[in-house]
Ligand SMILES: Cc1cc2nc3c(=O)[nH]c(=O)nc-3n(C[C@H](O)[C@H](O)[C@H](O)COP(=O)(O)O)c2cc1C
């Protein structure tokens with residue numbers, strides 16, 4: 001990937017990785033981005049995951065063109081970006097490490113060797129001159145770790161954005177960027193919308209021409225679009241009008257009801273409203289989390305299970321609540337054979353979520369979907385389309 005004539009890409013693509021952070025399914029692996037700024041002084045921007053360190057060292061070597069790095073800038077200490085720190089230090093023992101006070105407080109938890117003599121501590125607003133290139137650092141606490149900082153290089157107008165503006169996958173083009181960026185954002189950063197808002201506010205005055213995130217493509221086209229969509233996501237505004245039906249069904253009756261509701265919604269709206277149905281038992285829950293945030297309305301439909309709710313739904317809801325899901329309109333349909341308990345459990349898990357409006361009454365199905373249930377689902381479809 002190209003950044004500028006003097007800022008070189010040194011990242012790696014792990015095409016074999018199928019599970020990121022031990023829970024996010026990957027279709028096309030993961031990129032770990034790293035950059036090298038060549039100037040009077042040379043700076044390496046971040047390292048990579050341990051699975052890719054050998055490849056990364058080779059890439060760094062190639063773009064260094066025989067020069068030695070003076071600085072390694074550590075924007076984020078999470079292992080997917082810090083695994084190469086010691087390796088690069090061993091190769092270039094005089095290289096300084098650039099981080100903030102918290103970076104250096106946390107670094108010994110990641111590396112046993114005492115590297116403190118090499119620390120160059122930068123504070124918020126701190127600068128580092130490399131000659132023609134000048135870096136200014138901005139702390140970005142809890143986007144999505146406490147030590148995170150971003151930096152702005154003023155001569156090429158480049159923002160090194162850490163995990164912000166990152167995405168899953170190894171694609172280096174920006175076509176359909178939002179699809180995997182949205183799944184990454186809501187699952188990994190989603191809880192910290194307020195912190196992202198603060199960061200976006202501080203970046204407003206910068207003239208940014210290129211965003212260099214730690215994952216995904218370098219962004220140099222449509223920057224207003226990326227910043228705008230990050231603003232929508234981090235303010236918890238629904239991105240699209242639409243109805244997301246999330247269903248978990250043991251024996252298939254509730255799923256039948258979900259398909260009936262989907263059909264009614266499409267019929268009554270004449271296809272003018274987007275309706276998305278997900279079977280939580282057979283699809284990626286992280287994608288369901290993404291869709292829950294994407295649309296303004298959601299219907300939760302689930303079998304009862306051991307006086308609670310069927311675990312695929314329970315797991316999904318715990319993720320949502322943990323990711324600060326809020327400001328949406330919800331409806332609930334439960335199924336139970338002897339003592340329906342799904343609706344009560346769903347509502348109690350969602351209890352901490354702010355600004356939730358419940359649409360209609362809970363519909364209770366008792367095993368088989370009856371004509372009465374179909375009438376109730378039709379009525380619910382009407383109500384969902386009215387709001
Ligand atoms: C392990 C297990 C536990 C269940 N626990 C309950 C329960 O606590 N209360 C209840 O009314 N039904 C319970 N059921 C019955 C299911 O809720 C019922 O089969 C389901 O709602 C039917 O809809 P479905 O075909 O969509 O799964 C349980 C079923 C299983 C297999």
Ligand SMILES: [Fe+2]
Pocket residue numbers: 076078144145163
């Ligand atoms: Fe991270």
Ligand SMILES: [Fe+2]
Pocket residue numbers: 078080081163214215
């Ligand atoms: Fe990361």
